[in-house]
Amino acid sequence: MGFFIRHLHQHITELHQEQQGNIPTNFQVFRGQGLSIEDFEKMKKTKGGFMSFNNFLSTSRNLEISLENFAQPATQNPNSVGIFFVMNIDTAVCTKLSTPFVEVGQVGYYKGDEEEILFSTHTIFRIDRIEQIKDRNTDRLWQVNLTIVGNQDDDFNKLTAHLRKESTCVAGWARFGHILIKLGEPEKAEHLYLILLEKATSDKQRSNYNFLLGTVYSNMGEYSKALSLYERSLGIRKTALPPNHPDLASSYGNIGSVYYNMGEYSKAFLSYERSLEMQKIALPPNHPDLASSYGNIGSVYSHMGEYSKTLSYYEKALQIKKIVLPPGHPSTALTESNIELLKKKM
Structure with a gap:
């Protein structure tokens, strides 16, 4: 072929x-x-x-x-x-x-x-x-x-460079698992992360592999497994990391996403808020993770029918994305689409 x-x-x-x-x-x-x-x-x-x-x-x-x-x-x-x-x-x-x-x-x-x-x-x-x-x-x-x-287009160059950077956020074999998830092969990523977890020699590795396994199960819709692994990773990180560390914020954010997908919006809101509080302390004001948290909280408010609060959080997310993400980034387009749909409901 x-x-x-x-x-x-x-x-x-x-x-x-x-x-x-x-x-x-x-x-x-x-x-x-x-x-x-x-x-x-x-x-x-x-x-x-x-x-x-x-x-x-x-x-x-x-x-x-x-x-x-x-x-x-x-x-x-x-x-x-x-x-x-x-x-x-x-x-x-x-x-x-x-x-x-x-x-x-x-x-x-x-x-x-x-x-x-x-x-x-x-x-x-x-x-x-x-x-x-x-x-x-x-x-x-x-x-x-x-x-x-193509590559004569400045927006295209910025976008591909940013996406390439995003794909290298995880290193080593863990990065390969990350790619498998992106390719829609969560079972293969699960098998890889289980092997890596078994061979882990430090608390940092154990917390990271539990976290990544949680992501696999979340993508597979196995939310109880995902929640258990995210909480196990959070427990290790609480012991090993200082308060308000960005990794702790990531754990709370992902736990919130599992609750959100399970339809437990009040629990999702509490986790998302905890994550946002830590990010405001640990990260610069226009960090992409803050945009994600604003978007997550906005989605919870949307399910609660509080559309004015939803719009406020979506607009905060969009403001950051327009500053830090290159033109044409899918995440920016998604937020703009969500705002358009929301305004039709209001």
């Missing part, structure tokens, strides 16, 4: 060089497809951010075929949303990024009618606009406008 992918990429690159003189500098392509409702909700929250097509990307210069033959039929599935992508392409960006594409209309299903453009893998776009398309047959048809970007 790896050989096939590499060969196809090389072939697209060669054809791209041959066709360069026949392709306009700036043009639009279209793509229609279905997207699960869950994935579409995630996309809406990252408006202004970035998305990558990790497979070879088939697009068309023909608007009607993309919309009528692909996007609209996708709405017939009650669990999906029909997406009509409008993609703005700058060939100078593609050349600079070595993002090749090729016109393959003569060999596609629709022959010359579709004017199919095939992009190589990992093409990256900025999400410019997401708007509902009025259709008398459905309310699940949306247009998403994209612009091709």
Whole structure:
């Protein structure tokens, strides 16, 4: 499979060089497809951010075929949303990024009618606009406008650098477990952390591995196990660390999240407040962890129906995120989306 992918990429690159003189500098392509409702909700929250097509990307210069033959039929599935992508392409960006594409209309299903453009893998776009398309047959048809970007984009560089930094917050084998969790492989991360916990030789290691195991079980929805491990880690940290240490605040914050997911909002609120109090003492005023705590407390108030307090905490979180996070960061987009939804309730 790896050989096939590499060969196809090389072939697209060669054809791209041959066709360069026949392709306009700036043009639009279209793509229609279905997207699960869950994935579409995630996309809406990252408006202004970035998305990558990790497979070879088939697009068309023909608007009607993309919309009528692909996007609209996708709405017939009650669990999906029909997406009509409008993609703005700058060939100078593609050349600079070595993002090749090729016109393959003569060999596609629709022959010359579709004017199919095939992009190589990992093409990256900025999400410019997401708007509902009025259709008398459905309310699940949306247009998403994209612009091709890459490492010439300052926002993209800042975002990738920040995400790379986030991924190195845990070191050694523990970092590998962190990656497994991100990849949706919590069982493998659980197995790794159990081995590391068994071989731990210090209180710091034991507290960290209990904490990380708690995160695994929380992601798996096994909240009683997660709570037990978080509290065990907290007990070790209380003995080993000074009062108001950021690691203690992290423990209280994660315990609060477990209670929140269990629907025990009063207990979640107390843990979140304890975490925030410690962070205000131990951390600078614009630290990202403070933003997380403000957001967590705001979510609790939301479930209690106290929307004015919710808005206040969400806005505090957003203010910090806009200062410390790069443009297009998913966390900022999520908070902005939460504020929009909240204002509709008020």
